[in-house]
Amino acid sequence: MTRMTQIVYLDHNATSPVRAGVVDAVADALTVSGNASSVHQAGRQARQLVDQARDHVARLVGVSPAEIVFTSGGTEANNLVLRGVDVDHILVSTVEHPSVLEAADNIEQIPVDKNGLVDLAILEARLSELDGRILVSVMQANNETGVIEPIAEIVQIAKKYDALVHTDAIQALGKIAVERDALGVDFISLSSHKIGGPQGVGALVINEEVPLRALNRGGGQERNRRGGTENVPGIVGFGAAAEQAAEELSQAVEIEALRDQLEAAIKSIAPGTVIHGENVDRLPNTTCLSMPNVVSETQVMKFDLAGFMISAGAACSSGKVQASHVLLAMGVEDEEASTAIRISLGHTNNASDVEAFVEQWREMYARANRDALKGAA
Amino acid sequence: MNEVIKKRQPIYLDNHATTPTDPRVVEAMLPYFTEKFGNPHSGSHYYGWEAAEAVEVARAQVAAAIGAAPEEIYFTSGATEANNLALKGVTRFYRDKKNHIITCVSEHPCILDSALDLESEGTDFTYLTVGSDGLIDINDLKAAITEDTLLVSIMTVQNEIGTIQPMAEIGALCHEHKVYLHTDAAQALGKIPLDVKAMNIDLMSLTGHKAYGPMGCGALYVTNKPKARLKPLFSGGGQEKGIRPGTLPAPLCVGLGKACELAQAEVVQESEVLRGMRDGLLSALTDALSGLHINGGMDARVAGNLNISVENVDAESLMAALPDLAFSTGSACSSASAVSSYVLNAIGLPGELAESSLRIGLGRFTTAEEVDYAAMRLIEEINNIRENRQVLSGDAAE
Numbered sequence: 001m002t003r004m005t006q007i008v009y010l011d012h013n014a015t016s017p018v019r020a021g022v023v024d025a026v027a028d029a030l031t032v033s034g035n036a037s038s039v040h041q042a043g044r045q046a047r048q049l050v051d052q053a054r055d056h057v058a059r060l061v062g063v064s065p066a067e068i069v070f071t072s073g074g075t076e077a078n079n080l081v082l083r084g085v086d087v088d089h090i091l092v093s094t095v096e097h098p099s100v101l102e103a104a105d106n107i108e109q110i111p112v113d114k115n116g117l118v119d120l121a122i123l124e125a126r127l128s129e130l131d132g133r134i135l136v137s138v139m140q141a142n143n144e145t146g147v148i149e150p151i152a153e154i155v156q157i158a159k160k161y162d163a164l165v166h167t168d169a170i171q172a173l174g175k176i177a178v179e180r181d182a183l184g185v186d187f188i189s190l191s192s193h194k195i196g197g198p199q200g201v202g203a204l205v206i207n208e209e210v211p212l213r214a215l216n217r218g219g220g221q222e223r224n225r226r227g228g229t230e231n232v233p234g235i236v237g238f239g240a241a242a243e244q245a246a247e248e249l250s251q252a253v254e255i256e257a258l259r260d261q262l263e264a265a266i267k268s269i270a271p272g273t274v275i276h277g278e279n280v281d282r283l284p285n286t287t288c289l290s291m292p293n294v295v296s297e298t299q300v301m302k303f304d305l306a307g308f309m310i311s312a313g314a315a316c317s318s319g320k321v322q323a324s325h326v327l328l329a330m331g332v333e334d335e336e337a338s339t340a341i342r343i344s345l346g347h348t349n350n351a352s353d354v355e356a357f358v359e360q361w362r363e364m365y366a367r368a369n370r371d372a373l374k375g376a377a
Numbered sequence: 378m379n380e381v382i383k384k385r386q387p388i389y390l391d392n393h394a395t396t397p398t399d400p401r402v403v404e405a406m407l408p409y410f411t412e413k414f415g416n417p418h419s420g421s422h423y424y425g426w427e428a429a430e431a432v433e434v435a436r437a438q439v440a441a442a443i444g445a446a447p448e449e450i451y452f453t454s455g456a457t458e459a460n461n462l463a464l465k466g467v468t469r470f471y472r473d474k475k476n477h478i479i480t481c482v483s484e485h486p487c488i489l490d491s492a493l494d495l496e497s498e499g500t501d502f503t504y505l506t507v508g509s510d511g512l513i514d515i516n517d518l519k520a521a522i523t524e525d526t527l528l529v530s531i532m533t534v535q536n537e538i539g540t541i542q543p544m545a546e547i548g549a550l551c552h553e554h555k556v557y558l559h560t561d562a563a564q565a566l567g568k569i570p571l572d573v574k575a576m577n578i579d580l581m582s583l584t585g586h587k588a589y590g591p592m593g594c595g596a597l598y599v600t601n602k603p604k605a606r607l608k609p610l611f612s613g614g615g616q617e618k619g620i621r622p623g624t625l626p627a628p629l630c631v632g633l634g635k636a637c638e639l640a641q642a643e644v645v646q647e648s649e650v651l652r653g654m655r656d657g658l659l660s661a662l663t664d665a666l667s668g669l670h671i672n673g674g675m676d677a678r679v680a681g682n683l684n685i686s687v688e689n690v691d692a693e694s695l696m697a698a699l700p701d702l703a704f705s706t707g708s709a710c711s712s713a714s715a716v717s718s719y720v721l722n723a724i725g726l727p728g729e730l731a732e733s734s735l736r737i738g739l740g741r742f743t744t745a746e747e748v749d750y751a752a753m754r755l756i757e758e759i760n761n762i763r764e765n766r767q768v769l770s771g772d773a774a775e
Binding site: 009015017018025030033034035037039040041043049052071072073074075078080097098099102103191198199216217218220227228231233297301303310 | 394406415455461486586592613624626702
């Protein structure tokens with residue numbers, strides 16, 4: 001396949017292009033022929049690489065290396081904690097990723113308000129009503145809207161009832177600070193490919209005092225918490241991406257300026273445009289907005305033809321044509337939810353990307369509304 | 378380059394633990410880290426389609442290497458996950474109907490540990506023993522199958538002693554009794570030709586990094602005819618038809634696919650070369666040294682494997698004396714702990730000989746010069762250790 005159109009990639013929340021330094025680190029690690037569990041020199045070399053990467057990931061979230069369990073990605077990390085911790089009840093928000101929503105039978109969903117924030121009063125009421133051990137799982141930032149949940153407050157409430165708290169920080173990592181001690185949580189899920197590392201690797205930050213049942217047994221790797229030969233090049237790439245992400249966190253301000261510029265330009269074209277979660281704290285790179293009269297699928301297809309890579313929601317479900325469960329949970333009407341698209345910026349973008357996108361948006365909007373007017377007449 | 382990688386490499390003779398990634402595999406993978414970086418599940422744009430197409434090409438390559446259809450292949454993070462998924466998935470799906478599983482004492486820990494998990498959930502297990510040749514007795518299997526038997530799980534190639542089970546025969550017996558057959562073929566891919574239909578296999582676990590592909594990627598084959606059903610190990614965005622959710626790592630899938638293509642094309646010729654080198658190494662050792670024991674039968678054994686016990690030589694000391702050779706004293710995952718091999722115990726090897734055992738795995742990139750050097754150094758250090766031991770015991774006697 002070849003493609004001549006200028007490509008503008010605005011789908012960093014689906015996956016973020018692997019950073020140049022990371023590719024080199026992965027390519028080098030692919031040449032190391034050692035199993036990290038082998039005791040000979042080649043094995044020890046692989047082990048050292050894994051340990052270095054573990055340090056980088058641990059440092060990024062302010063934990064000790066022993067608290068990092070490497071997994072095959074965010075989905076596995078979410079499942080590992082939700083299925084692996086022995087609790088009677090799990091309380092999650094309605095806007096969680098499917099890997100959290102569907103992980104167990106004893107999951108109860110706590111609603112969010114129109115801004116996408118979890119209802120703390122209902123959460124506290126359920127915590128006080130339920131007997132037994134409870135795990136609360138709320139994502140730090142939503143993958144579709146970018147809305148940032150009040151994790152520290154959630155932890156404060158949860159701790160009153162001795163509940164454990166997990167946060168899926170997969171979309172937050174690298175975009176805002178993810179610091180375990182500031183958040184106060186017991187468990188954090190992380191994924192490499194959302195921060196410019198390779199796909200196929202993630203991590204769960206654990207509380208070593210809480211027993212965790214492994215999903216994958218065998219071989220005893222990751223201190224019996226995750227059996228299977230360590231994905232050495234993948235882990236090395238995750239470590240390298242974590243190191244860069246830590247250094248570049250300060251650049252989030254620039255990404256945020258681009259995002260704000262994009263939103264302001266679109267609002268000046270169509271003042272009535274709804275930006276989901278606009279009134280609360282959001283990730284600096286994400287905007288989720290509805291264009292009246294054009295369904296999401298049509299928008300993403302037309303943008304794609306014009307060379308702009310965006311999405312109509314989460315990547316995993318974007319193959320299906322259905323309104324986002326996140327927007328519906330926020331009380332967004334079907335009509336509005338089915339015309340929403342997500343633009344997520346990242347380390348590859350600059351001001352001209354945003355300007356070009358806005359121009360394309362303006363054109364599509366003008367045509368749609370002309371057609372709509374014609375239809376009305 | 379990372380300082381750790383720059384150090385000089387010893388001769389690599391541990392191809393059962395992991396294999397070097399074939400440069401042709403690396404070459405195939407690299408573009409999917411850089412310009413073709415898309416999320417294969419991004420259905421809304423070109424980058425997603427490009428990655429998805431690459432994943433499907435890889436799926437077809439994996440399928441072709443084992444005689445399966447592409448839609449029978451589910452990507453996983455490796456063989457451990459594939460084995461956990463096969464055993465737990467099938468059992469948890471069907472356990473209301475049938476709840477007995479037959480496996481073998483010399484299976485990989487991820488099968489045996491999965492069995493423990495399932496036993497704690499109420500599933501019955503029968504563990505077949507193996508003979509000194511490392512193989513099960515088909516009559517034992519016949520006797521163990523009951524009305525309640527759901528699944529038999531026997532590995533195709535043993536990871537420590539390289540022995541090859543008679544899968545076609547095992548499979549025929551299973552199918553006669555309407556029992557599913559799963560096999561852990563992690564050590565078989567690229568070592569022997571594989572054909573799930575001819576071998577009567579319903580589920581097969583594969584991994585990339587034992588066949589010159591990448592770590593972190595494997596696959597589970599699940600037969601469509603008759604369809605075997607399984608419950609996923611985890612939930613998520615519905616990828617892999619809901620059987621194995623999570624973003625598929627496109628570069629790793631591409632690497633596994635390429636590795637399978639190479640394995641299929643090169644397995645026969647490569648095995649011949651390896652068999653020549655392995656047999657040469659063995660005769661060099663037996664010519665020069667007394668008190669060697671070959672562990673497991675030599676007839677049904679993969680070409681690159683040699684597992685021997687050296688009388689009066691502690692394997693750990695030998696390994697310490699040979700930093701220029703990378704081999705192992707057991708399987709990689711258990712070798713960090715000082716427990717002697719349960720596999721060698723299972724074939725009836727006395728404890729002392731088990732602690733004197735070496736596993737040597739020759740591979741695609743092993744050269745004849747390396748094998749000659751390894752033989753020379755092994756003989757040298759084995760003689761040294763034996764002489765020192767005699768001197769020490771002589772001193773003690775005085």
